[in-house]
Amino acid sequence: MAESKVRKAVAKKPVAGTAAVKTAAVKPRKPESHLAMVRRARRINRELAELYPYAHPELDFENPFQLLVATVLSAQTTDLRVNQTTPALFAKYPTPEDMAAANPEELEEVIRPTGFFRNKAKSLIGLSIALRDEFGGEVPGRLADLVTLPGVGRKTANVVLGNAFGVPGITVDTHFGRLARRFAWTTEDDPVKVEAAVAEIFPKSEWTMLSHRVVFHGRRICHSQKPACGACPIAPLCPSYGEGETDPEKARKLLKYEMGGQPGQRLRPPADFPGEAAARADAAVHHGQVADLAVDA
Numbered sequence: 001m002a003e004s005k006v007r008k009a010v011a012k013k014p015v016a017g018t019a020a021v022k023t024a025a026v027k028p029r030k031p032e033s034h035l036a037m038v039r040r041a042r043r044i045n046r047e048l049a050e051l052y053p054y055a056h057p058e059l060d061f062e063n064p065f066q067l068l069v070a071t072v073l074s075a076q077t078t079d080l081r082v083n084q085t086t087p088a089l090f091a092k093y094p095t096p097e098d099m100a101a102a103n104p105e106e107l108e109e110v111i112r113p114t115g116f117f118r119n120k121a122k123s124l125i126g127l128s129i130a131l132r133d134e135f136g137g138e139v140p141g142r143l144a145d146l147v148t149l150p151g152v153g154r155k156t157a158n159v160v161l162g163n164a165f166g167v168p169g170i171t172v173d174t175h176f177g178r179l180a181r182r183f184a185w186t187t188e189d190d191p192v193k194v195e196a197a198v199a200e201i202f203p204k205s206e207w208t209m210l211s212h213r214v215v216f217h218g219r220r221i222c223h224s225q226k227p228a229c230g231a232c233p234i235a236p237l238c239p240s241y242g243e244g245e246t247d248p249e250k251a252r253k254l255l256k257y258e259m260g261g262q263p264g265q266r267l268r269p270p271a272d273f274p275g276e277a278a279a280r281a282d283a284a285v286h287h288g289q290v291a292d293l294a295v296d297a
Contacts, residue, residue, distance in 0.1 A: 032184070032239075039236055041185050041201045047234045048213035054273050055212035057163045058265040059083065064139035064164035065131070066090055068149075069099070070261045071156045072123055079163025080265040085113050096137050099128035141165040154192060162208035170195045170209040175218030181221065183241040220259045228254040 032040070048055075058079040061067035066086065073082045089110050093099040099107070108121045127149040131137055134277030137159065140146055145156035158169030170176075172191040180186050188196035202210055221228050230251030239290045245251045255265045258274040266273070 006295065008241065018111065018269065030164075034182075038201050041183065044183060044234055044237050045202065045206060045210055047237065048217055049209070050215050051233055052216045053211060054270070055216045056174075056210065056270055060086060060266055060268045061164075064160060066142075067094055067164050068139055068152070068156070068160050069124060071159045072127070073111060073120055074118055075120070077114045078265060080267075083106040083265060083267045085111060093128075094197070096131035099124055099164075100132045101247050102128075119291060120151070126150030139164070143167075143169070145171060154195065158195075158211070162211065164234070168204045168207040169200055169211070171208045172198075173215060174224070175215045178213060179214050179218050179222055182238065182243070184239045202282055209235060220256050221254075223256070226254050228252070230257075231255055 022101050035255065057067070059067065059070040059074060060083045061070055069089070071085055072080050073085065092110060093102055093107070102121075102125055104121055104125060108117045110125070111117045111120055114120065130149050131139060135145070141152070141161065141164075143161060146152050146160060147154060155171055155173055158171045161167035162171065164168045164293045172180075173259070176193050179190060180194050180198055181188075185201060186194050188194050188197055198210075199207065217234075218224075220234050225238075225243070227236055228251040229238075229241050229244040230246040230248040231254070232238070232241075232251070243256060252260075254260075256262065264273065
């Protein structure tokens with residue numbers, strides 16, 4: 001899907017300051033029945049599917065082990081930072097056996113850019129030892145097994161299950177939890193309770209892609225501090241419209257990644273991903289900077 005097509009997808013919705021959106025936003029909302037909420041939630045999912053037909057995990061990976069490690073590293077940092085770090089990491093430690101035998105200080109130095117590198121190194125070595133000793137060096141494909149690994153909770157387990165094994169799961173990260181509350185799908189703050197509440201709204205077959213779509217929307221439009229309400233294609237369906245910038249022009253300036261004409265977080269994005277060319281150019285610049293630093297050193 002071309003990047004221009006994505007912009008058209010945003011533009012075609014009646015959100016850029018149209019009377020329809022403004023009227024829907026300012027009208028007092030009637031109390032909503034559970035059935036009405038479910039119908040609205042499923043319509044939001046359909047709208048997000050049109051807006052982000054290419055939604056996918058934004059971590060670069062080639063196998064379940066790489067995805068597991070990258071997801072652990074993604075805590076408290078951006079996926080882009082992880083994607084910039086993992087090539088050297090997997091070149092040095094390509095298998096669980098290699099990482100299990102890693103020198104902690106050397107591993108810490110490789111993953112230092114992702115932050116909290118001491119705790120993350122401890123988790124990576126611990127989970128690699130568990131994979132080597134308890135699972136034959138393979139990442140298990142069951143939630144009950146994955147959550148026994150050091151540093152792996154339900155969120156990480158669902159990411160791996162959904163994207164490496166095709167097992168449906170709802171990934172409740174900060175973006176998903178925030179939007180689930182803004183969409184009034186739940187009032188819960190606890191990720192496990194959010195997951196349970198949302199699981200009752202959507203069919204299991206939708207769980208993985210729903211997670212990607214909601215996270216994409218949270219990163220690109222419905223931000224934590226300054227949601228771009230005035231440029232949001234699903235504003236008429238959102239009970240939280242008005243929490244962010246409602247002026248269309250000002251809202252457009254808040255759009256991120258391909259919606260704002262910039263590359264996404266993957267350095268090796270899937271084919272046809274909007275911003276792919278820009279992402280490759282960004283990756284080339286990054287590698288050039290790394291080379292320059294090496295020469296200067």
